[in-house]
Amino acid sequence: MPPRHASKVRTVGYKDISSTLIREIKEGVWALNELLPSEMDLVERFGVGRNTVREALRELQALGYIRRRRGARSVLASHDPDGGFVNSVRSVSELLDYAETAHSVHLGAEHIRVGERLAQRLDCPPGSEWIRLGILRSREPGGDPFCLSEIYVDPVYQDVLKVLDNDNRIFPLLEREFDIVLQQVVQTIEAAEADANIASRLKVPIGSPILLVRTTFRGSDGRVVEIGLAHFPAGRYKVRISLDRKPA
Incomplete structure (x- = not known):
């Protein structure tokens, strides 16, 4: 028996996930500084592997939409960030994130x-x-x-x-x-x-x-x-x- 969501794994990429989340962010689904769904929640929602979800979250962080910390859920940092690569820093450990x-x-x-x-x-x-x-x-x-x-x-x-x-x-x-x-x-x-x-x-x-x-x-x-x-x-x-x- 093929694994659950096998067909989706072949078609859904991290760009699709990040684009969907960006659209929802702009629509106001989450408030500023609110926690986003966990990685496992997104894995279940999109039917993809955890690495694909992590790539999507990395892109959202690079664009300035979210803040990420290891072992914790992502936080909405901005509904409409500026262009360019944005590094959000809250501590010394995040200086080079x-x-x-x-x-x-x-x-x-x-x-x-x-x-x-x-x-x-x-x-x-x-x-x-x-x-x-x-x-x-x-x-x-x-x-x-x-x-x-x-x-x-x-x-x-x-x-x-x-x-x-x-x-x-x-x-x-x-x-x-x-x-x-x-x-x-x-x-x-x-x-x-x-x-x-x-x-x-x-x-x-x-x-x-x-x-x-x-x-x-x-x-x-x-x-x-x-x-x-x-x-x-x-x-x-x-x-x-x-x-x-x-x-x-």
């Missing part, structure tokens, strides 16, 4: 010794050595990239690249594989211009305005274990930060 939901293309890894100019960008001593990993991120395969990430890892931990998982975030793997406790995350955001390399990767003219985000990760001993440089072209990325004030 866009790396999990975006489509990522790895550009390779190399062992480098930084010169004066790069040392200034990384805020590290000239001549220091790092493993550099390049990742190009877009909302979907074939779409215009919204971020060029350069991730610098202390060579002591270079083996982490061998276990790089699908969400493309290094710091959780450093904690897991090397028993490191990451104590501090410092993020610096500034306006910049796209040089020839960045412009080519992001498909924008040289000198175009970009957002340059440097994220530095320190262990409990104060040592810098990872530095990330993320380059976002104007109009393709937005951070939405919501912080709850603790009661006095």
